Amino acid sequence: xxxxxxxxxxxxxxxxxxxxxxxxxxxxxxxxxxxxxxxxxxxxxxxxxxxxxxxxxxxxxxxxxxxxxxxxxxxxxxxxxxxxxxxxxxxxxxxxxxxxxxxxxxxxxxxxxxxxxxxxxxxxxxxxxxxxxxxxxxxxxxxxxxxxxxxx
Amino acid sequence: xxxxxxxxxxxxxxxxxxxxxxxxxxxxxxxxxxxxxxxxxxxxxxxxxxxxxxxxxxxxxxxxxxxxxxxxxxxxxxxxxxxxxxxxxxxxxxxxxxxxxxxxxxxxxxxxxxxxxxxxxxxxxxxxxxxxxxxxxxxxxxxxxxxxxxxx
DNA sequence: AACTAATATATCGTATACGATCTAAAAGTC
DNA sequence: GACTTTTAGATCGTATACGATATATTAGTT
Numbered sequence: 001x002x003x004x005x006x007x008x009x010x011x012x013x014x015x016x017x018x019x020x021x022x023x024x025x026x027x028x029x030x031x032x033x034x035x036x037x038x039x040x041x042x043x044x045x046x047x048x049x050x051x052x053x054x055x056x057x058x059x060x061x062x063x064x065x066x067x068x069x070x071x072x073x074x075x076x077x078x079x080x081x082x083x084x085x086x087x088x089x090x091x092x093x094x095x096x097x098x099x100x101x102x103x104x105x106x107x108x109x110x111x112x113x114x115x116x117x118x119x120x121x122x123x124x125x126x127x128x129x130x131x132x133x134x135x136x137x138x139x140x141x142x143x144x145x146x147x148x149x150x151x152x
Numbered sequence: 153x154x155x156x157x158x159x160x161x162x163x164x165x166x167x168x169x170x171x172x173x174x175x176x177x178x179x180x181x182x183x184x185x186x187x188x189x190x191x192x193x194x195x196x197x198x199x200x201x202x203x204x205x206x207x208x209x210x211x212x213x214x215x216x217x218x219x220x221x222x223x224x225x226x227x228x229x230x231x232x233x234x235x236x237x238x239x240x241x242x243x244x245x246x247x248x249x250x251x252x253x254x255x256x257x258x259x260x261x262x263x264x265x266x267x268x269x270x271x272x273x274x275x276x277x278x279x280x281x282x283x284x285x286x287x288x289x290x291x292x293x294x295x296x297x298x299x300x301x302x303x304x
Numbered sequence: 305a306a307c308t309a310a311t312a313t314a315t316c317g318t319a320t321a322c323g324a325t326c327t328a329a330a331a332g333t334c
Numbered sequence: 335g336a337c338t339t340t341t342a343g344a345t346c347g348t349a350t351a352c353g354a355t356a357t358a359t360t361a362g363t364t
């Protein structure tokens with residue numbers, strides 16, 4: 001019943017609110033992604049690829065904040081599903097470019113309705129609120145990451 | 153370049169803002185949790201246990217939104233580390249109660265400073281903003297979960 | 305009491321995450 | 335040009351998540 005109890009209470013933690021909300025939203029995507037045969041992280045990778053171009057593994061990683069330890073196996077699974085191809089470059093043989101197959105490109109048309117469907121499921125009073133929340137989260141991420149390097 | 157492109161742009165997605173911010177914040181916890189020898193989900197379970205009592209696996213799961221498939225292995229790891237004990241009840245042999253060992257209780261004193269340290273790392277202009285963000289996230293989680301049952 | 309339904313965990317399989325390390329190739333240096 | 339450093343991915347080990355199923359036990363029904 002001391003002061004620390006309030007500070008350590010689960011529901012008071014911003015981190016838990018984030019963790020729980022993130023998982024809840026990802027679960028809300030499941031019924032929409034299952035018909036497409038993809039997982040939520042795969043959907044994020046496809047969002048990057050649908051924007052065009054043939055990014056390298058590392059470029060996708062920069063967008064999603066994921067490293068090759070996560071991306072390489074995931075991209076290989078997507079390759080096996082026929083959604084994309086992984087081409088090791090000849091100019092710089094360290095690099096691997098990712099490009100969508102026709103099947104991967106076709107999925108985009110099936111996905112266009114997803115953001116709107118989810119926006120409805122968010123059930124917010126106003127879109128503006130959701131946009132504000134989104135921007136606050138991007139800000140928070142930036143501040144937390146900025147504070148990360150102990151050498152700064 | 154049609155309207156759908158904006159809707160499918162990665163940075164426009166609230167879900168991605170959540171996903172990325174959640175992972176960034178969890179990573180910010182790592183340097184603080186490593187000295188305690190625990191992971192972030194284990195820290196969340198300890199927050200529940202430090203509140204007192206000997207909750208069942210399912211009760212911890214209700215608080216954290218996690219099921220036994222995730223909790224049972226995690227709690228077993230924590231048991232092996234000597235942080236807690238898993239007692240199958242004799243009254244109802246299906247139930248397993250979790251109670252902290254002295255070592256598990258001692259960890260609390262090492263953790264009391266963590267929320268404050270993180271609050272600083274969030275680098276927000278005001279605490280009020282962070283509290284507002286936290287509450288918005290809890291609201292969002294409630295709305296998304298409420299919309300989940302397709303039979304409702 | 306025998307049978308059925310519901311409940312509480314546990315287990316299994318698959319897919320992330322991520323720190324640490326490995327490998328190969330490119331870049332920089334003397 | 336041989337040597338060192340850096341870089342891009344890949345691999346390994348461990349720890350979550352979570353849908354699906356299994357197991358054991360209790361509750362409910364007739």
